[in-house]
Amino acid sequence: MPRPEERRPPVWFLFSVTGVGILANTMITPNIPDILADLGRSEGGAGLLVASGALPGVVLAPVIGVLADRLGRKRVLLPCLLFFGVGALAGALAQSFAAMIGARLLQGVGGAGLLNLVLVLIADNWTGLERTRLIGRNSAVLTAALATLPSISGLIAEVTDWRVAIAVGAVALPVAVAGWYLLPDWRPAQTASVGLQLRRSATAVRQPALLFVFLAGFGLFVVIFGVFLTALPVHLEEQFGLGPAVRGIVLSVPAVGATVVSFNLDRIRSVVALRLLLAASCFFIAVAAFGVAVAPVLVLILVAMVLYGFGEGSLIPSLQDVASTLPAPEQRASVMATWVAAVRLGQTFGPLGAALLFARYSTSVAMTVGAVIFAAVGVVLGLGPVDDDLMAAHRAED
Secondary structure: OOOOHHHOOOHHHHHHHHHHHOHHHHOOHHHHHHHHHHOOOOHHHHHHHHHHHHHHHHHHHHHHHHHHHHHOHHHHHHHHHHHHHHHHHHHHHOOOHHHHHHHHHHHHHHHOOHHHHHHHHHHHHOOHHHHHHHHHHHHHHHHHHHHHHHHHHHHHHHHOOHHHHHHHHHHHHHHHHHHHHHOOOOOOOOOOOHHHHHHHHHHHHOOHHHHHHHHHHHHHHHHHHHHHHHHHHHHHHHHHOOOHHHHHHHHHHHHHHHHHHHHOHHHHHHHOOHHHHHHHHHHHHHHHHHHHHHOOOHHHHHHHHHHHHHHHHHHHHHHHHHHHHOOOHHHHHHHHHHHHHHHHHHHHHHHHHHHHHHHHOOHHHHHHHHHHHHHHHHHHHHHOOOOHHHHHHHHHHO
């Protein structure tokens, strides 16, 4: 597949799309109480408000992947950016809770294709450790933005209004204009019928190595959203009496280590075998989850959170690298969309499962279960078919 350097999309543009892709939640979560109060809803509406932005991705991500493989990346990414931007403006102007949910769903339709298509574009245009480097740095951009944007959103709302914070998502519109000029109108050679394309994509996602990757991604986000984003804040309040500000600081600690590790992933991968890195990252997260469950003092929880950041920062981009390298170009977007669907399912089941566990038992039990899950994922990856030889063979075919 030809990928002359002058046809590559600028790296800053790809990172801009990644930044846009996380605005749907990062700009809304700090302001949920104000939004619900202004739109006349009780706190019980918070779950629907958050979930409505992610729900379309579970259904539409595979569809977007198939379309991107068939029509080309540019012809799918630009409409996604437009939907996202229009949804942000609609949310900022919403005068009722129903209108807000409709705007969030529209924004979710656009958001379903952003993060995965950035990875597809990186895989289309770079190979080898250069691809690993850019996927790692894209993950670093994502992690840094996740750590900083909620604070920025809260500050904007404090100075102006929550509607202004939500309207920031409309930056997707100028990014779409830039993409019109910067993205090559390229698509993989696709001569098959839609039915044959779907069958080939289904065959591609059933590769044993990719099934391992999807399983690991699902488990990772079950633990991230169940243990670290749902159970841990409750645990910090119940066991240590921490208020929102300090809990926010504790939850942001992993971002430092994750950003450093993912930014340097190509260097790490040049000296550490892939299978070892995947297994070690899982065990870092498992130890961190168990550590926060049993730590008697706050300083040990902070140590565990640093360890969690190291594991997350190496595991997520490494799994993304595998998922984008193993499929052929004409199935790449479909495979990456399956990865996104697995991740979104983990994001959905993790909080529900954790809430059931700590409601019936305790937050420590919920976090211990998460540790066991991820220790098992580490064993599976350590014994599984994903290794450097497999990656080298597929890179030779790229």
